[in-house]
Amino acid sequence: MAKVVVLGAGISGHTAVMVLRKKLGKKHEVIMVSPNSNYQWIPSNIWVGIGQMKPKQVIFPLAPVYKRKGVNFKQAIAKTIFPEGDTAITNPFVEIEYVEEGKKGQKEKVEYDYLINATGPKLNFAATEGLGPDGHTVSVCTYGHAAHAWEKLQESLDKMAKGDKQRFVIGTGHPMATCQGAAFEYALNVAFEINKRKLMHLAEITWITNEYELGDFGMGGAFIKKGGYVTSTKIFTESIMAEYGIKWIKRAGVKKVEEGVIHYETLDGEESTIEFDFSMLIPGFAGVGINAKNKNGDDISAELFAPNGFLKVDADYTPKDFDNWSIKDWPSTYQSPKYENIFACGIAFAPPHSISKPFKSKKGTPIFPTPPRTGMPSGVMGKVVALNVAESVKSGKTSVKHKASMGKMGAACIVSSGYGLRDGMAATMTVYPVVPDFEKYPEWGRDLGYTVGEPGLAGHWMKLFMHYMFIYKAKALPGWSLIPE
Amino acid sequence: MIRKPIAKGYKDEDYPPIPTRTNRFMRKFWPYQIIRFFVLNLKIMRIIVGGHS
Numbered sequence: 264m265a266k267v268v269v270l271g272a273g274i275s276g277h278t279a280v281m282v283l284r285k286k287l288g289k290k291h292e293v294i295m296v297s298p299n300s301n302y303q304w305i306p307s308n309i310w311v312g313i314g315q316m317k318p319k320q321v322i323f324p325l326a327p328v329y330k331r332k333g334v335n336f337k338q339a340i341a342k343t344i345f346p347e348g349d350t351a352i353t354n355p356f357v358e359i360e361y362v363e364e365g366k367k368g369q370k371e372k373v374e375y376d377y378l379i380n381a382t383g384p385k386l387n388f389a390a391t392e393g394l395g396p397d398g399h400t401v402s403v404c405t406y407g408h409a410a411h412a413w414e415k416l417q418e419s420l421d422k423m424a425k426g427d428k429q430r431f432v433i434g435t436g437h438p439m440a441t442c443q444g445a446a447f448e449y450a451l452n453v454a455f456e457i458n459k460r461k462l463m464h465l466a467e468i469t470w471i472t473n474e475y476e477l478g479d480f481g482m483g484g485a486f487i488k489k490g491g492y493v494t495s496t497k498i499f500t501e502s503i504m505a506e507y508g509i510k511w512i513k514r515a516g517v518k519k520v521e522e523g524v525i526h527y528e529t530l531d532g533e534e535s536t537i538e539f540d541f542s543m544l545i546p547g548f549a550g551v552g553i554n555a556k557n558k559n560g561d562d563i564s565a566e567l568f569a570p571n572g573f574l575k576v577d578a579d580y581t582p583k584d585f586d587n588w589s590i591k592d593w594p595s596t597y598q599s600p601k602y603e604n605i606f607a608c609g610i611a612f613a614p615p616h617s618i619s620k621p622f623k624s625k626k627g628t629p630i631f632p633t634p635p636r637t638g639m640p641s642g643v644m645g646k647v648v649a650l651n652v653a654e655s656v657k658s659g660k661t662s663v664k665h666k667a668s669m670g671k672m673g674a675a676c677i678v679s680s681g682y683g684l685r686d687g688m689a690a691t692m693t694v695y696p697v698v699p700d701f702e703k704y705p706e707w708g709r710d711l712g713y714t715v716g717e718p719g720l721a722g723h724w725m726k727l728f729m730h731y732m733f734i735y736k737a738k739a740l741p742g743w744s745l746i747p748e
Numbered sequence: 749m750i751r752k753p754i755a756k757g758y759k760d761e762d763y764p765p766i767p768t769r770t771n772r773f774m775r776k777f778w779p780y781q782i783i784r785f786f787v788l789n790l791k792i793m794r795i796i797v798g799g800h801s
Contacts (some may be wrong), residue, residue, distance in 0.1 A: 308800035501764035673795030695795050719775040747796045
């Protein structure tokens with residue numbers, strides 16, 4: 264009997280565990296280790312953050328699903344990986360610490376034959392002084408944060424209803440933050456809600472971003488066919504911002520947040536501030552802080568993980584100039600080069616470099632987005648890793664014939680505002696591939712037939728449709744495996 | 749659709765293209781959007797199928 268352990272029940276980890284359970288017979292054990300008792304469909308947190316959905320609409324308890332499917336669920340935090348075992352246990356294992364009521368604080372050594380690290384990121388609010396729900400800004404990164412954001416937003420809306428002016432600042436809260444798409448979507452939704460209440464004359468909405476140009480989204484921007492031209496997503500994004508009455512500050516790295524004031528540095532080295540009444544800023548991401556030790560108990564974290572805490576996989580991590588980057592640098596199997604039975608998928612894998620061109624300010628501060636690897640790519644990675652592990656378990660020999668490189672994988676990002684079949688509007692963006700391939704597509708880096716930017720109700724319907732479809736799939740209800748990632 | 753009057757100053761937000769009334773109508777015109785719904789879904793399905801082996 265083989266034991267496969269998956270760390271993290273987000274989009275990537277949950278996909279992996281469900282595919283493993285489907286592919287492996289009951290004689291093999293599939294274990295999920297996650298500190299969260301609920302699955303959350305993160306893209307819909309935006310609707311929670313504007314009060315159009317309740318948190319319970321974007322989550323469901325994991326334990327009943329895993330019980331029904333025969334997955335051994337341990338509500339715990341993974342602390343240390345022992346890939347070689349230790350002096351007492353010869354098999355590899357992960358040391359975990361339970362967080363569930365009744366077992367809180369208890370530790371356990373969970374042995375494995377294969378380990379999939381899909382922990383997602385640590386939301387690194389601490390990297391920016393004063394950032395986050397414990398500081399002076401709100402977040403939509405979790406359903407709890409989004410519910411808190413809605414409470415704060417309501418306070419501003421109430422003040423505007425009484426005739427007070429309010430300043431809204433939305434964007435990235437760290438010089439190297441990613442997930443611009445989520446922040447962009449939230450900015451549009453806030454503008455939509457204010458406009459719906461006919462209070463736009465009392466609002467000043469500002470988008471603050473570490474992107475070199477708007478529409479970069481951490482993937483170096485994209486080119487799309489529009490109105491007889493090939494045009495940049497910079498134009499597409501700026502057009503939507505202007506239409507919604509949102510001003511912007513670009514090339515800005517937020518350094519500190521105080522009550523009502525954001526301090527930021529721009530690429531030209533200028534230190535500035537902007538005042539706010541309501542602010543939602545996305546934090547920087549880091550690895551969740553799992554350690555690794557060898558058989559003798561020596562710390563080997565630096566061998567397994569990159570300095571940012573994400574797990575090193577089959578990527579080319581050789582430092583190179585921007586002009587020498589290639590899609591071949593990007594991983595395709597997500598297998599650790601050090602231990603062939605360890606994999607990492609979703610945000611947990613260490614990217615070889617950013618996709619956007621890296622810039623430093625005149626003072627030496629790096630200000631550029633790190634690569635996005637959420638949503639659709641996360642699910643695809645989880646599936647591919649699970650297929651390889653399942654086949655390895657069945658054959659008794661590690662094989663990695665299934666591949667999914669972000670240089671050959673597309674992604675869809677639907678930035679939707681409003682809610683309902685008639686009232687919404689979405690900017691639908693698809694890119695293929697996520698990492699531009701200038702060898703295959705020398706002119707634009709991507710296939711223009713599948714790289715799209717289109718505003719309209721259709722995208723909004725897709726967003727609604729995806730909410731219900733992917734929650735159905737995640738619940739592993741009949742036919743779930745027919746729904747693609 | 750949100751449409752804020754644009755003051756013609758020399759600010760970043762004064763320069764991007766702003767959709768015309770026809771454009772905004774088409775974005776909400778159900779028959780056209782139903783077609784776009786299927787076209788976009790097909791493109792995304794193609795991306796998914798081509799994304800991994």
